Every structure is written in C-alpha cells, then in structure tokens.
Amino acid sequence: xxxxxxxxxxxxxxxxxxxxxxxxxxxxxxxxxIQLMRIAKPRAACxxxxxxxxxxxxxxxxxxxxxxxxxxxxxxxxxGAGVDVVFAPDEAEIYPEAQTFAVEPSGLQHILEGAHRPxxxxxxxxxxxxxxxxxxxxxxxxxxxxxxxxxxxxxxxxQFALPIEIIPAExxxxxxxxxLSSRNAYLSAKERREAPxxxxxxxxxxxxxxxxARDFQRIELHCMxxxxxxxxxxxxxxxxxxxxxxxPDADERELVVLAAARLGRTxxxxxxxxxxx
Ligand code: PAF
Numbered sequence: 001x002x003x004x005x006x007x008x009x010x011x012x013x014x015x016x017x018x019x020x021x022x023x024x025x026x027x028x029x030x031x032x033x034i035q036l037m038r039i040a041k042p043r044a045a046c047x048x049x050x051x052x053x054x055x056x057x058x059x060x061x062x063x064x065x066x067x068x069x070x071x072x073x074x075x076x077x078x079x080g081a082g083v084d085v086v087f088a089p090d091e092a093e094i095y096p097e098a099q100t101f102a103v104e105p106s107g108l109q110h111i112l113e114g115a116h117r118p119x120x121x122x123x124x125x126x127x128x129x130x131x132x133x134x135x136x137x138x139x140x141x142x143x144x145x146x147x148x149x150x151x152x153x154x155x156x157x158x159q160f161a162l163p164i165e166i167i168p169a170e171x172x173x174x175x176x177x178x179x180l181s182s183r184n185a186y187l188s189a190k191e192r193r194e195a196p197x198x199x200x201x202x203x204x205x206x207x208x209x210x211x212x213a214r215d216f217q218r219i220e221l222h223c224m225x226x227x228x229x230x231x232x233x234x235x236x237x238x239x240x241x242x243x244x245x246x247x248p249d250a251d252e253r254e255l256v257v258l259a260a261a262r263l264g265r266t267x268x269x270x271x272x273x274x275x276x277x
Contacts, residue, residue, distance in 0.1 A: 001075075001078060001079045001083055001084060001085070001086060002084070002085050002086070003075055003086045003088060004085065004086070004087055004088075005087075005088055005089055005090065005093065006089065006093055007089065007093055007134060010085070010087050010134055010135070011134070013085055014046070014048070014085065014135065014136070017045065017046045017084075017085075018136075019044050019045040019046060019138065020044050020045070020046040020047070020048050020084075020085075020135065020136075020137045020138070021040045021041075021043045021044035021046070021047055021048070021137055021138065021139045021140070021141070022040075022048045022049075022050070022131070022132070022135045022137035022139070022140040022141075023036045023037060023040050023047070023048070023049045023050075023140070023141050024049075024050045024052075024127075024128060024131050024140065024142075025049060025050060025051055026051065026052065026053045026054065026067065026182070027051040027052075027053065027068075027069060027070060027071060027074050027088075027182075028067070028068040028069070028070050028074070028182040028185070029070075029073075029074045029077050029078070029182075030180045030181075030182065030184075031172055031180055032143060032145070032171070032172035032179075032180035032181070033077075033143075034077060034081050035143075035169060035170075035172045036141045036142075036143060036169050037049070037078070037081040037082070037083055038081070039141050039167065039169050040139075040141050041081075041082055041083075043139055043167075044137075044138065044139065046084045046085065047082070047083045047084050047085070048083075048084065048085045048086075048087065048135050048137065049078055049083050049085070049086050049087070050086075050087040050088070050089075050131055050135070051071060051074055051086060051087070051088045052087075052088070052089055052094060052127070052131075053067050053069065054094075054123060054124070054127040055091065055095075055123075056095075056099060056102075056119075056122070056123030056124075056126055056127060057119075057120050057121075057122075057123030057124045057127065058120075058123070059117055059118065059119065059120065062117070063183075063186075067182075068182065068185060071088055074086075087131075087134070087135070094127065094130065099126060101126075102122050102123075102125075102126045103122065103125035103126045103129050103156060104122060104125075105121045105122060105125050105152045105155070105156065106152070106155055106159075108121065108148060108151055108152050108155065108244065108245060109121040109122060109152065111245060112148055112236060112238070112240075112245060112258060112260070113148045113149075113260065113269065114148070116235050116236075116260065121148070121149070121152045124149055124152065124153070125152055125153065125156050128140075128153055128156070129156065129160075129162075132162060132164060137164060138163070138164065138165065139164060139165040139166075139167055140153075140164055140165075140166055140167070141167045141168075141169055142166060142167070142168060142169065143168075143169045143170075143171060143172075144168050144169060144170060144171055144271070144273075145171040145179045145180075145181065145269070145270065145271070146269070147245075147256060147258060147271045148245060148258070150166070150168050151244070151245065153166055154166045154168075171270070171271075173199065174196075176196040177196045177199040177200060177203070178192075178195045178196045178198075178199060179199065179268075179269075179270045181268065181269075183266055183267070183268065184266075184268075186264075186265060186266040187263065187264070187266050188264065191263050191264050191266065194230060194231065194232075194263060195263060195268060197226070197227070197230055197232075198227070198232075198259055198261060198268055198270050199270055199272075201223040201226055201227065201237070201259070202223070202237075202257050202259055202270055202271065202272040203272065204223070205219045205220075205223060205237075205239070205257045205272070206257065206272045206274055209239070209255065209257070209274055209276070210274060210276070214250065216238075216239040216248070219239065219257075220236075220237050220238055220239060223237040223259065224236075224237050227259075227261050231263070232261045232262065232263050233261060233262040233263075234259070234260070234261040234262075235260040235261060235262070235267075236258070236259065236260055237257070237258070237259040237261075238257070238258055238259075239255055239256075239257045240255065240256055240257075240258060241254060241255060241256075242254040242255060242256045242273060245258070252276075253275065253276045253277075254273075254274075254275055254276075255273070255274040255276065256271050256272065256273045256274065257271060257272050257274070258270075258271040259271065
C-alpha cells in the first residue's frame, strides 16, 4: 500500500492505473468504512482511499478543530483491508488558493441536513468533485448513513455527466443498532448507552408504516417527543420519498425515514429505507 500526500505523487502513482475505485473519507476510520473497502476491492484493480478533513463542509460552530485525525491507525486498518493507495493531503494541497469556485447542489442542499448545516453540501460536493478530478475513478462508494450526501453526489455525477458510478453502501451498525460513525467517539459512556434509541425509534416507524400506518406526521411527532423525553434535542424526524427527499404523496412506495438529533454535544443522524408493496 502506498501512502501519498501530494497531488503530484498521487497523479504519478495513478498514471498507469486507469482501473480504480475510490472511497473518499475524512479518516478516523471504523468498521463502517472498512465495509466500504470490502465493497470497493473486487470492483477494480486498484482501490484508492482519501483521508481529508474538509474545512469547507464544516460550519463555523461545528467540530472541524476537534474532528479526530488518526492517520497512523487509519493506515494500518487500510493496509489490513487490502487498499492500494491512500491519499492523505494537507489543506494547502487541496486548497492552495482560496476555493472561489464551488459546486452549488440542487434544492436538496436547503432541506434537512442542508437546512441545519448551511453550506455543508456545497462544501461536500466541491471537495468530492475535486477529489474525483484528482483520482479519476470509474466508481466511488458512499455509505447510506449519510443518505442526503449520497443523493447530492449521485445527482451531481448525473447532472455533470461525470463518467463515475456512484455505489451506495448499507449502514453498518453496532450490535445494539447504533449506526457506526466517527462522531460516536464523542459520546460519554452514559450517552453511548442511550444512543441506540434513535435507531429503535426509526425501526418502530418502519414497522408502523410497513404495517399500513399513513399518518406520517403523527409518527414523526411521536419519535421527536420520545427523543426529547430522553434528553435528546431532535432537529428532525421525517418521512420522505427516497428519490429527492420531498414529502411523499399518499401512493409513494419508496420511502425513507430520516432523523438527526443531538445527544449532549454529539449530533447523530440515521435513516431507514422502506419499500412498500
Ligand atoms: O462522508 C464523508 O466522510 C465526507 O463528507 C466526504 C464524502 C469524504 C467529503 O469530505
């Protein structure tokens, strides 16, 4: 496995590697990321992973500074997962000058996560487009825990006709249901015991809707009040259509229930897809 830090090293290393699959990350890797590598590996001769904490996608009061940087440990995990190339640039390498051009995502950027994190998806789309231009993969893997991010990037690739297949990966969970996330490391022991409630509530919503419940507002309010009763600060729990995260019509078959809520200082997100018959 080669670890490269500069754009020129990366380009040199990949010059003879047209068949590559890409997994962009911000590091602090966990089993959820390793699952992305497992999906990536059989798809190409060369698996490329980037590790870059992208300032552009963090709001001024978010956790950019305290986001864990664990390159040594990450490299060991990636070596074990059979990754071929790790691209770990510093900020000056990715943004040698102020990034005055940006990718402006669709209306998706103004709802849900976008409404709570203004500018977040512009930052994500801008860095991912840049990384795509550097790595030039034929496919890239994104986890569905960040459901809205996956949709933004899928739509970006389609609308700009980028020759890249976006492959979604299922969320990996701890045995108690908590979706794996780098931010789980911020949870205290007590909060960690409470955290699986988020997924439990989404599963209840899933069971209700699959069983015929159609009063989505009631379901959403129930989940929000359960969270609030147990010390959470919910941003949203909402049932949407999968295609564009708009509110579903009564006959919509492909739904997703998405949630974001703060537990102490940690903001957790999760979602569950539903395919109605
Ligand atoms: O999902 C992430 O880790 C980041 O948003 C990504 C896609 C690596 C862009 O910085």
